[in-house]
Amino acid sequence: MKFIELKNVNKTYSTGVTAIADMSVVIDKGEFVFVIGHTACGKSTFIKMLYREEKPTKGSVVVGGVNVAKLRNGRVYKLRRKIGVVFQDFKLLPKLTVYENVAFALECLGISSKEIKPKVLKAIEIVGLKEKARSFPHQLSGGEKQRVCIARAIVNEPKLLICDEPTGNLDPDTSKEIMKVIDNINKDLKTTVIMATHDKEIVNRMKKRVLLIEHGVLTGDYLKGSYKSHEGV
Amino acid sequence: MKAFRIIQRSIRDAFKSVFRNFSLSMASILCATITLLVVSLSMVIAANIENATTKLESELSIVVYLEKSATEEDANFLKSTIEKIESVDEVVYKNKDEWKLEMSEYNSSLGNVFENYENNPLLDSFVVTVKDANKLENVTEKIRELDKIESANYGEDAVNTIISTFDIVEKATIVIVIALIFVTAFLITNTIKLTIYSRRNEIEIMRLVGSSNTAIKLPFVFEGFIIGLLGSLIPVIITIYGYIIGYERLNGHIISEMIKLISPYNFVFYVALVTVGLGSLIGMLGSLLAVRKYLKI
Structure with a gap:
C-alpha cells in the first residue's frame, strides 16, 4: 500500500543549485528504505521534502495521502505530528532529563500529563533507556543520546520515522545497537522508516531497500538485499 | 482544553x-x-x-493702556471687544487709581511723586492673557487697531525669544x-x-x-x-x-x-x-x- 509517492520532483534552490532533478519514487507503508549517496548529492533535500522543511520547485510529494508540496504553511504542523525525525546531532535539550526531553514533544502538542506519562515510559522502554529516565544528556553516551532522540521521535506514534544520518557520530558497535532499535520499531510498530546514511556497512548488513541518489538524480532503486556497496557508493 | x-x-x-x-x-x-x-x-x-x-507662557500677558479720554463706557465696550478676539483667555480691567495705589505701595518715593500731581497722571488699562503664547503678537496687533487705545505691549523681542x-x-x-x-x-x-x-x-x-x-x-x-x-x-x-x-x-x-x-x-x-x-x-x-x-x- 502506497505511503509515499514522489512524482517528477525538482528542487532548485534560490542560489540556482539543483538538488533534486525529476525524481519519481513510491514507498509502501511499513517499508524500511535507505537513502544513500555522496555528500551534497541531494539526500538531505529528499528527506527534508518529506516533512516539508523544503518545498519542491516542481512535481508532487504525497505523504500519507497529503500532497506536501501544496500544503499551506499554516497546516504543516499537522503533517509533522505524523512524522518522527531523528538527527545526527541528537538535538536534545541539555537542561531537561531523558524523560523530560521525550515528554517535551508531547507537551508542545498540549497533551495532558496523564496521557504523557505512559506514552513516554513506553517510548523510553522501546529504546532501552528505562534506567536512565532521570539522567541529563551530559550524563549519557553518544549511543544513549541517540536512543533518547529516537524515543522522542516515536513517542507520538508516528506513521513515518525519518532518520538523517543517525549513526554519523557513533562508533560501529553503538551504530549496530541503534540500527537494531530502529529495525525493531519498523517491525514491531509497523512504522515506515526512511534513513539517509553514509554507512556502507550498515546498508550491506541490513539488506533493506536502497535508493541511490547521485547529483540529485535517483540512479538506483535496489529492492531488499539486492544492493552491494561496490556498485556505487 | x-x-x-x-x-x-x-x-x-x-x-x-x-x-x-x-x-x-x-x-x-x-x-x-x-x-x-x-x-x-x-x-x-x-x-x-x-x-x-x-x-x-500662560503667565505672559499684554498690557493695554487706554487713551486719557476713554470713558468707563468705552472701557466696558473695549473689554468685551477684546474678549471676542480669537485666542484671548482673560481680560482684566485695572483703572488708573488702582495702578496709582499699587505703585505707591511698591515704592513710597513714587507715591510722593504722585502727590505733586493734581490729577492722576496714569492711564486706565487692561491686562490681557492669551490661550497660546504664540498668538501674543497677533492679538496685540488686533488690540492696537482698536479705537481709544493708547498702547498695547507684551514685551516684544524678549518675549518672542x-x-x-x-x-x-x-x-x-x-x-x-x-x-x-x-x-x-x-x-x-x-x-x-x-x-x-x-x-x-x-x-x-x-x-x-x-x-x-x-x-x-x-x-x-x-x-x-x-x-x-x-x-x-x-x-x-x-x-x-x-x-x-x-x-x-x-x-x-x-x-x-x-x-x-x-x-x-x-x-x-x-x-x-x-x-x-x-x-x-x-x-x-x-x-x-x-x-x-x-x-x-
Whole structure:
C-alpha cells in the first residue's frame, strides 16, 4: 500500500543549485528504505521534502495521502505530528532529563500529563533507556543520546520515522545497537522508516531497500538485499 | 482544553526558562532596567519642562493702556471687544487709581511723586492673557487697531525669544524621549535575541514534533513579558521614590519659584505605568521578532 509517492520532483534552490532533478519514487507503508549517496548529492533535500522543511520547485510529494508540496504553511504542523525525525546531532535539550526531553514533544502538542506519562515510559522502554529516565544528556553516551532522540521521535506514534544520518557520530558497535532499535520499531510498530546514511556497512548488513541518489538524480532503486556497496557508493 | 493547556504550559515554561537560563535572562533584565531607567527619567524631565514652559507662557500677558479720554463706557465696550478676539483667555480691567495705589505701595518715593500731581497722571488699562503664547503678537496687533487705545505691549523681542526658546526645548525633549524609547526597544530586543538564539534547538524540536507556530511563540512571548516586567521594577521604584523625595527636598520648585515641579501624585504613577507598559510590551515584541526568525516552516 502506497505511503509515499514522489512524482517528477525538482528542487532548485534560490542560489540556482539543483538538488533534486525529476525524481519519481513510491514507498509502501511499513517499508524500511535507505537513502544513500555522496555528500551534497541531494539526500538531505529528499528527506527534508518529506516533512516539508523544503518545498519542491516542481512535481508532487504525497505523504500519507497529503500532497506536501501544496500544503499551506499554516497546516504543516499537522503533517509533522505524523512524522518522527531523528538527527545526527541528537538535538536534545541539555537542561531537561531523558524523560523530560521525550515528554517535551508531547507537551508542545498540549497533551495532558496523564496521557504523557505512559506514552513516554513506553517510548523510553522501546529504546532501552528505562534506567536512565532521570539522567541529563551530559550524563549519557553518544549511543544513549541517540536512543533518547529516537524515543522522542516515536513517542507520538508516528506513521513515518525519518532518520538523517543517525549513526554519523557513533562508533560501529553503538551504530549496530541503534540500527537494531530502529529495525525493531519498523517491525514491531509497523512504522515506515526512511534513513539517509553514509554507512556502507550498515546498508550491506541490513539488506533493506536502497535508493541511490547521485547529483540529485535517483540512479538506483535496489529492492531488499539486492544492493552491494561496490556498485556505487 | 488543548489550547488552555498550551497557554498554561507556556506560562509555566516561561517562568522556568527565566530561571533555567538565569545568566542570559539576567543580562536581558539588566539591559531593560538600565534603558528603562533612562527612559523614565527622561519622561519625568520632559514632562516637567513641558509643564514649566506652558505655565510660564500662560503667565505672559499684554498690557493695554487706554487713551486719557476713554470713558468707563468705552472701557466696558473695549473689554468685551477684546474678549471676542480669537485666542484671548482673560481680560482684566485695572483703572488708573488702582495702578496709582499699587505703585505707591511698591515704592513710597513714587507715591510722593504722585502727590505733586493734581490729577492722576496714569492711564486706565487692561491686562490681557492669551490661550497660546504664540498668538501674543497677533492679538496685540488686533488690540492696537482698536479705537481709544493708547498702547498695547507684551514685551516684544524678549518675549518672542523666550517663546521660541521654549518651543525648541519642548520639541527637543519630546524627540529625545522618543529616540530613547527606540534605543531601549533596540537594545532590549537584541539582548532577548541572544537569549533565544541559545535556544534555537528547542524551537527546532518544537517545529518538528508538530507544534503550531502560535504554540511555539507563546512561551517566548510570555518570557519576554516577564523579562520586561522584571526589568521595569527598579526604574519604577527609583522614579516613584526618587521623584517624591526630590520634590519634597526642592519644595516643589527648581532654581526659582517660577519653575514649579509637577506635583508627584498621580504624576509618578502615570510615569511608572508607562515604564512598566513599555518594558513588558518591548519584551513581548522583542521575543516575538526573535522567535519568528527561527520559525521558517
